[in-house]
Amino acid sequence: MSSESLSTFESSVPGAVHRTTAADADAALAEAIEDPAVGTALPYDDVSLSEPVDTDPSPSALESAATGVTPAALGIADYGTVTIPSGGAGDELVSLYTPRHVAVVAASDVVPDMPTAYERLGEDFAAGMDTQILATGPSATADMGTLVQGVHGPSETHVVVLEDR
Amino acid sequence: MSSRRDTAERLRRLMATEGDAVAQNTRTVNQLSDYAIQRFDDYEDLRDAAREIKESAIANLPDLIDEVTEAVEANGGQVHVAQTADDANRIVESIMADRDAEKLVKSKSMTTEEIDVNDHLEAGGYEVVETDLGEYVIQLADEAPSHLIGPAMHRSPEDIADLFNSEFDLDEDLSGDPNELTEFARERVGKHIREADVGMTGANFVVAESGTLMLVTNEGNARKTAVTPDTHVAVAGIEKLVPSLADLQPFTELIARTGTGQDITSYVSLLTPPVDTPIPDFEADEMRSADDREFHLVLLDNGRMGMREDDDLRETLYCIRCGACSNACSNFQAVGGHGFGGETYTGGIGTGWEAGVHDLQSADEMNDLCTGCSRCEPKCPVEIDIPWVNTVVRDRINHQGEGDDFEFLVEGLTPDEEPAGLDLQKRLFGNVETLAKVGSLAPGLSNAVAGSRPGKWVLEQAFGVDPRRDLPEFADETLREWYGARGAQVTDPDRDVVLYPDVYTDYFDPGRGKAAVRVLESLGVRVHIPAVPESGRAPFSQGMIETAREQAEAVHGALVTHIDDGRDVVVIEPSDLAMFRRDYEHLLPERSAERLAENTYDVMEYVFGLLDNGADGDALDVPGDDGDAGVAYHSHCQQRTMGVDEYTETVLSDLGYSVRTSDVECCGMAGSFGYKSEYYEVSMDVGKHLHDDLGAVEDERLVASGTSCQEQLDVLYERGVPHPVELIAPR
Numbered sequence: 001m002s003s004e005s006l007s008t009f010e011s012s013v014p015g016a017v018h019r020t021t022a023a024d025a026d027a028a029l030a031e032a033i034e035d036p037a038v039g040t041a042l043p044y045d046d047v048s049l050s051e052p053v054d055t056d057p058s059p060s061a062l063e064s065a066a067t068g069v070t071p072a073a074l075g076i077a078d079y080g081t082v083t084i085p086s087g088g089a090g091d092e093l094v095s096l097y098t099p100r101h102v103a104v105v106a107a108s109d110v111v112p113d114m115p116t117a118y119e120r121l122g123e124d125f126a127a128g129m130d131t132q133i134l135a136t137g138p139s140a141t142a143d144m145g146t147l148v149q150g151v152h153g154p155s156e157t158h159v160v161v162l163e164d165r
Numbered sequence: 166m167s168s169r170r171d172t173a174e175r176l177r178r179l180m181a182t183e184g185d186a187v188a189q190n191t192r193t194v195n196q197l198s199d200y201a202i203q204r205f206d207d208y209e210d211l212r213d214a215a216r217e218i219k220e221s222a223i224a225n226l227p228d229l230i231d232e233v234t235e236a237v238e239a240n241g242g243q244v245h246v247a248q249t250a251d252d253a254n255r256i257v258e259s260i261m262a263d264r265d266a267e268k269l270v271k272s273k274s275m276t277t278e279e280i281d282v283n284d285h286l287e288a289g290g291y292e293v294v295e296t297d298l299g300e301y302v303i304q305l306a307d308e309a310p311s312h313l314i315g316p317a318m319h320r321s322p323e324d325i326a327d328l329f330n331s332e333f334d335l336d337e338d339l340s341g342d343p344n345e346l347t348e349f350a351r352e353r354v355g356k357h358i359r360e361a362d363v364g365m366t367g368a369n370f371v372v373a374e375s376g377t378l379m380l381v382t383n384e385g386n387a388r389k390t391a392v393t394p395d396t397h398v399a400v401a402g403i404e405k406l407v408p409s410l411a412d413l414q415p416f417t418e419l420i421a422r423t424g425t426g427q428d429i430t431s432y433v434s435l436l437t438p439p440v441d442t443p444i445p446d447f448e449a450d451e452m453r454s455a456d457d458r459e460f461h462l463v464l465l466d467n468g469r470m471g472m473r474e475d476d477d478l479r480e481t482l483y484c485i486r487c488g489a490c491s492n493a494c495s496n497f498q499a500v501g502g503h504g505f506g507g508e509t510y511t512g513g514i515g516t517g518w519e520a521g522v523h524d525l526q527s528a529d530e531m532n533d534l535c536t537g538c539s540r541c542e543p544k545c546p547v548e549i550d551i552p553w554v555n556t557v558v559r560d561r562i563n564h565q566g567e568g569d570d571f572e573f574l575v576e577g578l579t580p581d582e583e584p585a586g587l588d589l590q591k592r593l594f595g596n597v598e599t600l601a602k603v604g605s606l607a608p609g610l611s612n613a614v615a616g617s618r619p620g621k622w623v624l625e626q627a628f629g630v631d632p633r634r635d636l637p638e639f640a641d642e643t644l645r646e647w648y649g650a651r652g653a654q655v656t657d658p659d660r661d662v663v664l665y666p667d668v669y670t671d672y673f674d675p676g677r678g679k680a681a682v683r684v685l686e687s688l689g690v691r692v693h694i695p696a697v698p699e700s701g702r703a704p705f706s707q708g709m710i711e712t713a714r715e716q717a718e719a720v721h722g723a724l725v726t727h728i729d730d731g732r733d734v735v736v737i738e739p740s741d742l743a744m745f746r747r748d749y750e751h752l753l754p755e756r757s758a759e760r761l762a763e764n765t766y767d768v769m770e771y772v773f774g775l776l777d778n779g780a781d782g783d784a785l786d787v788p789g790d791d792g793d794a795g796v797a798y799h800s801h802c803q804q805r806t807m808g809v810d811e812y813t814e815t816v817l818s819d820l821g822y823s824v825r826t827s828d829v830e831c832c833g834m835a836g837s838f839g840y841k842s843e844y845y846e847v848s849m850d851v852g853k854h855l856h857d858d859l860g861a862v863e864d865e866r867l868v869a870s871g872t873s874c875q876e877q878l879d880v881l882y883e884r885g886v887p888h889p890v891e892l893i894a895p896r
């Protein structure tokens with residue numbers, strides 16, 4: 001990651017970006033999260049989701065949550081995209097069924113462009129992380145005559161960037 | 166005859182009911198997409214890469230099918246290769262039965278439309294619900310999709326509200342507020358997804374090495390459809406296979422830009438099913454283990470292997486169905502996919518798909534709506550020559566043609582290569598040169614007949630020429646007659662050129678030819694105007710490929726010694742230039758086509774080159790002090806595709822004119838299209854759009870490069886519209 005990529009990423013994400021450090025992550029997460037919240041475990045040293053974020057939600061908890069928090073494997077600067085690896089913890093459901101999705105990405109995982117992103121995806125896939133969603137902003141439709149945000153997926157997206165991870 | 170009238174009536178009705186919504190939606194997306202492409206530097210490089218990937222994937226298709234089968238099975242899924250639509254439906258139905266399923270939810274997929282899986286499953290007693298909101302709307306309305314990616318784009322919000330109000334027993338009627346409609350539909354659809362036993366998706370791409378599916382969506386319904394029920398069935402045409410994950414990169418960057426005008430869609434899912442996501446059981450309110458997931462990939466052939474063997478239809482298989490060619494198409498913008506569509510597929514490339522997966526019959530009606538304007542080509546992310554696909558299909562349809570009562574009228578007019586039963590209208594417009602030669606023997610008489618009521622009646626009855634159109638009038642003296650008598654007037658030339666005497670300039674509008682001669686001579690060029698046959702554009706546009714090929718060979722023969730002699734070929738009519746530069750690659754051996762392509766120039770491009778190389782332009786007509794500097798210029802569609810329109814603008818601006826240009830790319834006339842009685846109204850609808858775009862032209866000169874454009878603008882603005890070269894010709 002270069003600082004240039006990071007600032008490009010920040011400006012191209014269609015939604016709020018919270019830059020923080022591992023030490024301050026709790027505060028940044030609290031700012032991004034609206035309760036009730038569900039989430040999947042974060043793989044970053046010294047950063048974790050704490051109560052009241054439900055990390056083992058039932059389908060009904062999933063449906064009634066206001067926020068879903070998941071880690072992102074990559075940030076793609078040119079597009080403001082995050083990739084959501086969909087593993088056994090249910091990241092796909094958490095990031096999809098809630099009206100607000102908060103993706104947490106390590107600054108070191110922010111790549112400049114799509115070719116670099118695909119190189120990384122290639123490595124991930126080979127290592128077994130072979131389902132990922134490239135998500136860019138809220139879900140949307142123009143089928144009803146004009147652009148409407150928030151259809152089957154979130155209507156609002158936030159990205160928390162861990163600058164020292 | 167009645168069929169022409171039926172066609173006209175059908176298109177008129179569509180324009181009245183769906184035209185406004187389609188026009189607004191397609192034109193907006195087309196502009197967004199132009200803008201997205203402009204801002205993207207890698208566009209051309211990635212198109213080349215995408216094209217190469219598709220070419221090699223289709224070449225290696227049998228291997229890729231084996232590879233993906235292995236990969237999916239290793240992942241724990243199953244692959245079914247379906248030869249036909251029926252096979253595919255049987256496979257899906259047996260999966261439903263095996264899983265004891267009742268309800269299937271679907272995300273948008275044209276391939277499942279192609280096999281009519283909904284009808285099939287419903288007949289088997291299953292419930293099927295579309296989850297893409299546009300698809301949901303047309304499922305309720307029992308309609309076919311009107312666009313590859315915007316299936317309900319022919320409906321306004323008010324239409325949709327009416328539909329929901331009549332379908333559902335609501336306490337309070339919905340208004341046409343898009344937010345409210347979206348909310349309403351997502352609630353209904355969301356419930357179906359939670360209850361469903363099986364989720365069916367298509368796939369934009371399938372990666373052979375890993376069994377990964379790529380799904381490109383905005384709503385998120387495909388994500389939910391794939392992971393909420395425990396059983397996922399993906400139906401994909403075999404052409405969706407690419408070798409490796411890395412191959413997806415160019416497509417990821419292209420598909421939204423050309424398709425929706427976004428840089429990227431909200432979601433690009435790279436799923437390798439069966440996925441690890443736990444299964445949410447909303448009824449029991451518990452998460453079940455992902456081990457219970459089942460995945461089936463149904464790979465559909467349904468004619469595709471045949472297309473793969475077909476040298477002309479093969480490139481249709483490269484299509485990633487982004488819909489850009491529909492949005493860029495003036496006629497599609499006017500009538501939408503219910504007019505410009507076959508059984509399943511819509512728009513320019515729809516013809517290739519219909520001919521390949523259904524039959525020529527299903528491609529027939531829509532095929533005529535492609536005028537060959539070529540504006541779709543630069544928008545195609547995989548560089549498909551869409552007009553060529555349409556020309557080939559038209560040629561094949563011609564060869565299926567039936568006889569006609571009026572055949573005696575044109576006996577001997579059509580070369581042997583074309584079928585005896587060829588539609589008379591096509592023969593008329595495909596043989597313009599013969600007609601012109603005959604007509605010009607007695608121009609006064611021909612004009613009188615063509616303009617008379619009985620003359621117009623015969624033209625309409627026999628040839629489908631719309632009586633509301635005036636056919637161009639023969640000039641008293643052809644360009645070549647004039648030039649033969651006058652001779653070249655440059656004795657010590659800097660260069661020698663051939664001015665190509667296209668049929669229209671030669672017989673009908675020698676004025677623009679004379680202007681070109683005077684301009685070129687004033688710049689020190691000696692002009693030659695030999696007899697050169699019609700370029701083949703006329704028969705080509707009627708799908709008479711063999712006739713066009715003969716013409717191309719004859720043109721090559723007539724020009725090649727001039728070219729070898731160092732003479733450049735200067736062309737006034739853009740549609741002929743496009744033949745020489747682009748379409749001849751399909752008609753002539755490669756080297757011959759290249760030679761012509763490299764040595765032919767648009768007349769204003771040539772003038773630009775001469776001035777740029779230091780020729781003295783003092784004699785050219787420049788605006789005077791009397792305020793005649795304003796020019797409104799409409800360039801020709803094919804000029805735009807070739808990128809030569811800018812020379813006209815530059816030359817005029819450099820000479821002191823103040824030039825504004827039309828943004829609308831097609832005038833609607835498109836050669837013979839606007840003359841045909843069944844398409845007259847579509848042509849005028851497109852023309853009206855151009856008129857709205859250019860607006861009032863009062864204190865300006867109105868000029869256009871193409872013959873058809875000139876004629877259409879003549880009518881729209883009720884004045885003679887010259888070629889730009891006439892503006893600058895020395896007085």
Ligand code: SF4
Pocket residue numbers: 313423483484485486487488489490491514544545546547548549551
């Ligand atoms: S032919 Fe090209 S532009 Fe048209 S839908 Fe297919 S990929 Fe898109």
